[in-house]
Amino acid sequence: MKYLVTLLTFCWLAFGCTTPGPVCVYEDPATSQYETMLWQRAQEEQAILNNSGLLYHNSELEDYLNHVARRLQPDDISSDLSFKIKIIQDPNLNAFAFPNGVIYVHTGILARMDNEAQLALLLAHEMTHCINKHTMRVLGNIKSRSKFIATVQETSARTAMTQELAKFLGLTGSMAAVTGYTRELETEADHIGLDIAANAGYDINEVVRLLEHLKQELRMEGLVEPYFFGTHPNVEQRIANVRVWLDNEYRGKTAGVKNALIFQSKLSQLILDNVSLDLRLGRFFAARRGVEKFLRIQPDDPQAYYLLGEIYRQRGQEDDLKTAMGCYQKAIALDLSFAAPHKAIGLIHYKDGEKHLAKKYFETCLLLSPNAPDKAYIQKYLEHCSKNGEG
Amino acid sequence: MKKLLLVLLVLLVGCVTTHDGGPYQSSDYKFAVEIPDGWRRLDTDKYLMITRDGPFLQYALIQQRPADRPFRYTQKSLNNRMLPQEAAGLIIDELSSDRNLQNFRLIENVPARIDGHEGFRILFSYNDKKGSTFKTLYYGFVSGNSFYNIRYSAAIRHYFDKDLATFEQLLDTFKVI
Numbered sequence: 001m002k003y004l005v006t007l008l009t010f011c012w013l014a015f016g017c018t019t020p021g022p023v024c025v026y027e028d029p030a031t032s033q034y035e036t037m038l039w040q041r042a043q044e045e046q047a048i049l050n051n052s053g054l055l056y057h058n059s060e061l062e063d064y065l066n067h068v069a070r071r072l073q074p075d076d077i078s079s080d081l082s083f084k085i086k087i088i089q090d091p092n093l094n095a096f097a098f099p100n101g102v103i104y105v106h107t108g109i110l111a112r113m114d115n116e117a118q119l120a121l122l123l124a125h126e127m128t129h130c131i132n133k134h135t136m137r138v139l140g141n142i143k144s145r146s147k148f149i150a151t152v153q154e155t156s157a158r159t160a161m162t163q164e165l166a167k168f169l170g171l172t173g174s175m176a177a178v179t180g181y182t183r184e185l186e187t188e189a190d191h192i193g194l195d196i197a198a199n200a201g202y203d204i205n206e207v208v209r210l211l212e213h214l215k216q217e218l219r220m221e222g223l224v225e226p227y228f229f230g231t232h233p234n235v236e237q238r239i240a241n242v243r244v245w246l247d248n249e250y251r252g253k254t255a256g257v258k259n260a261l262i263f264q265s266k267l268s269q270l271i272l273d274n275v276s277l278d279l280r281l282g283r284f285f286a287a288r289r290g291v292e293k294f295l296r297i298q299p300d301d302p303q304a305y306y307l308l309g310e311i312y313r314q315r316g317q318e319d320d321l322k323t324a325m326g327c328y329q330k331a332i333a334l335d336l337s338f339a340a341p342h343k344a345i346g347l348i349h350y351k352d353g354e355k356h357l358a359k360k361y362f363e364t365c366l367l368l369s370p371n372a373p374d375k376a377y378i379q380k381y382l383e384h385c386s387k388n389g390e391g
Numbered sequence: 392m393k394k395l396l397l398v399l400l401v402l403l404v405g406c407v408t409t410h411d412g413g414p415y416q417s418s419d420y421k422f423a424v425e426i427p428d429g430w431r432r433l434d435t436d437k438y439l440m441i442t443r444d445g446p447f448l449q450y451a452l453i454q455q456r457p458a459d460r461p462f463r464y465t466q467k468s469l470n471n472r473m474l475p476q477e478a479a480g481l482i483i484d485e486l487s488s489d490r491n492l493q494n495f496r497l498i499e500n501v502p503a504r505i506d507g508h509e510g511f512r513i514l515f516s517y518n519d520k521k522g523s524t525f526k527t528l529y530y531g532f533v534s535g536n537s538f539y540n541i542r543y544s545a546a547i548r549h550y551f552d553k554d555l556a557t558f559e560q561l562l563d564t565f566k567v568i
């Protein structure tokens with residue numbers, strides 16, 4: 001990956017050599033050839049990302065996110081800059097903006113938020129990168145190209161997952177998503193983002209909760225801060241910064257809205273879908289927290305109980321199978337026609353050697369779902385159960 | 392995947408000796424297989440890789456790895472108490488998390504017997520970065536503390552169907568030793 005990033009960086013820098021010096025960051029985008037080329041490049045990178053199969057599609061949710069972005073959009077920005085929010089299926093905590101106003105938000109970070117105010121603060125941060133042309137500022141102020149390349153390499157190589165994301169992104173995307181901007185620009189985005197969210201009527205005190213929530217998540221998962229936090233000031237410093245701003249500049253200002261209920265109703269399916277992504281990566285703690293959060297919104301959802309059972313069954317620590325069994329039973333109680341938990345209970349009994357019990361559950365599973373995707377496996381289990389004479 | 396690409400590159404520039412078809416036995420990885428005529432093998436200490444038309448178009452790969460060796464993406468690990476379906480699920484989790492395999496689509500996941508071992512067979516398609524579609528047939532099983540996987544991957548257009556039968560013949564000759 002390092003070589004790819006180096007190559008991309010060289011290409012970009014070589015490309016940049018043919019252009020005039022740094023462009024004034026407040027120049028109208030349409031009049032800036034340099035920026036036009038940057039936007040074209042961003043569009044090319046986005047096309048690759050959009051065709052990668054990584055996007056999460058939920059038109060109602062996307063409409064909602066774009067509605068929040070429109071509410072945040074300041075009146076005095078260039079008419080060429082319009083924001084569009086897209087969602088990436090990825091349980092890692094990240095969000096990033098291309099210079100042309102297209103913002104990608106991971107399911108992971110959305111799933112961990114509590115309300116619309118937190119979403120607004122995140123989007124406002126990313127929008128600030130676009131409005132204040134941070135990509136242009138970074139590229140226009142490169143003093144040492146070799147140092148810049150080394151930084152991109154070093155940062156993108158920090159974890160496997162950042163390398164994976166960078167595979168889809170060229171320089172503009174990698175800088176936004178993987179390496180981040182400079183610490184000063186990230187602090188600026190935090191500060192101005194706060195202002196944008198406040199002007200749109202959101203409760204900006206939620207920024208502390210968002211950051212503390214994320215800090216806890218990172219600590220519990222033992223994660224390095226890879227993306228959204230890559231070269232940002234560390235979370236502790238960001239929390240300290242926003243506390244100072246809230247205590248001074250925003251002291252006594254009327255609290256804005258949080259819009260927790262509408263946020264939860266729009267995001268609930270995404271939370272559950274993100275649980276499946278966490279489970280796929282074996283991030284059992286994050287998956288469990290996600291499903292528990294979902295169950296607080298929709299307490300009687302059989303799919304959620306089934307997923308909770310899967311988390312425990314697949315983790316397989318002491319007493320996990322017993323807990324998993326309880327979750328599957330609850331899922332069945334909530335939806336008697338739900339085939340998957342029958343199969344899961346069958347598997348537990350099958351591995352325990354309780355073939356007669358396993359057979360009963362496997363048969364029920366196939367009765368409820370005659371064309372189950374794993375029908376061939378279940379039939380095989382049933383054959384074994386019968387062969388053992390315990391059927 | 393990065394290592395695989397590196398190996399492919401090395402093969403391309405011809406710095407590695409290739410060998411023709413015939414019996415192949417790896418004492419390190421404890422398997423034997425009959426390489427089909429017209430296929431060339433690449434020497435690597437990680438796995439057996441063979442190809443007829445070049446590894447960018449089609450190849451077969453046989454690998455033995457410790458069951459508990461961590462994967463690149465998923466934090467889950469294989470163990471010898473797993474049912475084939477559970478092992479298949481974990482491999483699918485790993486593959487579908489690999490962003491080199493764009494638009495990953497699972498076509499089939501069924502039980503399979505490989506050299507007498509209970510295992511699984513999964514068939515999936517994906518796009519590479521250039522947008523070409525590839526299909527992979529992936530057999531796997533856990534034996535003792537080892538996980539064996541035998542796969543055939545080829546461009547859907549023209550190549551996959553062409554050598555599928557040859558790959559199935561190769562699979563029939565596979566033996567854990």
